[in-house]
Amino acid sequence: MIADREQGFRKMLEKSIVENIRIEHPVVLKGQYETAYSLLKDALDTGITPCLVGPPGVGKSLLARKVAEDTGRSFHEVFFDENVTPSRLIGSFDPALVVRSGRNISSFEPGPLIRAMVEGGLFVAHELNRATEFCQNSLIAPLEERHYHLFPLGMIKSQESFAFVATQNPIETSGTYRLSKVLVDRIGCWIRLTYPTKETELEILKENTPAFNLPHSTLEKIYEIVKETRDSPVLEIPASPRSGIYLTRLVNKYFNRFDKEDAAIRFFAPAVLAKEMKVREEGKTVSMVVEEILARKLG
Ligand SMILES: Nc1ncnc2c1ncn2[C@@H]1O[C@H](COP(=O)(O)OP(=O)(O)O)[C@@H](O)[C@H]1O
Ligand SMILES: [Mg+2]
Structure with a gap:
């Protein structure tokens, strides 16, 4: 055997x-x-x-x-x-x-x-x-x-x-x-190299997602959440195109499980975005920052 x-x-x-x-x-x-x-x-x-x-x-x-x-x-x-x-x-x-x-x-x-x-x-x-x-x-x-x-x-x-x-x-x-x-x-x-422009990053997210099938508005929402981490003064290392790609792939493949795309983003984002992020100073955690951004962007 x-x-x-x-x-x-x-x-x-x-x-x-x-x-x-x-x-x-x-x-x-x-x-x-x-x-x-x-x-x-x-x-x-x-x-x-x-x-x-x-x-x-x-x-x-x-x-x-x-x-x-x-x-x-x-x-x-x-x-x-x-x-x-x-x-x-x-x-x-x-x-x-x-x-x-x-x-x-x-x-x-x-x-x-x-x-x-x-x-x-x-x-x-x-x-x-x-x-x-x-x-x-x-x-x-x-x-x-x-x-x-x-x-x-x-x-x-x-x-x-x-x-x-x-x-x-x-x-x-x-x-x-x-x-x-x-x-x-x-x-x-x-x-x-730095974070790409919106237009370029949207294209990168798409090209890296097999069988891409999301409405443009959903892709934009993912981008905006990722972008928001880069504008946050609290974060030393924000979300990268790499983590944006992971989020896009998961939402693209499993959004049918949720009644709205927003719910899919909400479900997957904390797990994939927080992974590589780093806060600048003590007091706030990466998860707190992600939660705040999601609350702002998805309501
Ligand atoms: N210009 C691009 N076109 C297509 N995919 C890209 C582009 N830039 C980055 N990516 C994708 O983003 C992810 C991260 O890129 P990577 O080269 O591993 O980053 P780094 O080496 O800077 O950490 C990879 O999945 C890569 O394929
Ligand atoms: Mg590398």
């Missing part, structure tokens, strides 16, 4: 292996996204390292992925925090294989950075400002000289098309560290 199940799992695992994850919905390249995409591509074509700066959920990862797809590069990424070590980026030698054959090419398990360098792919360093100094230092040579000294294999030189993109949240949001000066000096193009 257990053996059958195990074998079943292995078969499914094999079927699940894909070459590359592709973007499954249209990317809206209007307004700030058109500018950002164009800058991103131009920087990479010129060998200048870009950094996408913006609050969570505005489309930084998506733009990086889109550029990789459009330029035929493989895609590799790391989400930095204080636990990410240089060997997580570079790779390491498999101890069991080292015992058998020593430290050589076949006992080396490459990390995403070395993979991108060797394949000429795109490496995305998410939240680069959260990387430890140790990690930041190990990125300098790949960025500047486009090589990495990998002991004892030797100098790994990257392919021509190897490209590096960093992302980070604006420095004001707490819980982030600073980028080291050496690294900052090597990032030549700073691309800022």
Whole structure:
């Protein structure tokens, strides 16, 4: 029984292996996204390292992925925090294989950075400002000289098309560290994203909702609630397009369960909007702020 199940799992695992994850919905390249995409591509074509700066959920990862797809590069990424070590980026030698054959090419398990360098792919360093100094230092040579000294294999030189993109949240949001000066000096193009205009965001909400079927007025109401969190002085981190998308999908799929769309929004909004929000000061909670906004907007 257990053996059958195990074998079943292995078969499914094999079927699940894909070459590359592709973007499954249209990317809206209007307004700030058109500018950002164009800058991103131009920087990479010129060998200048870009950094996408913006609050969570505005489309930084998506733009990086889109550029990789459009330029035929493989895609590799790391989400930095204080636990990410240089060997997580570079790779390491498999101890069991080292015992058998020593430290050589076949006992080396490459990390995403070395993979991108060797394949000429795109490496995305998410939240680069959260990387430890140790990690930041190990990125300098790949960025500047486009090589990495990998002991004892030797100098790994990257392919021509190897490209590096960093992302980070604006420095004001707490819980982030600073980028080291050496690294900052090597990032030549700073691309800022913020919350999109109403027109653009409505389109993003729609494009990310499979079988979109809501009246325009409902979509607008969702947008207005999301927008209201951004105008609230109490919130340090308001609701993002990402959480707007979650809300739109849920309301779109389940509004039939409710007698009015407003009731659907009321039901789902607290659970999806509060998730990523953060209040600026003590005293108010995120849930209180969401409740106030819902009461104002939905009555
Ligand atoms: N221009 C856009 N067109 C289509 N979808 C978008 C666009 N910008 C953001 N999104 C969607 O919004 C969500 C958040 O984007 P993401 O790239 O993960 O944000 P970030 O990396 O800034 O946190 C994703 O589901 C993404 O597909
Ligand atoms: Mg992201």
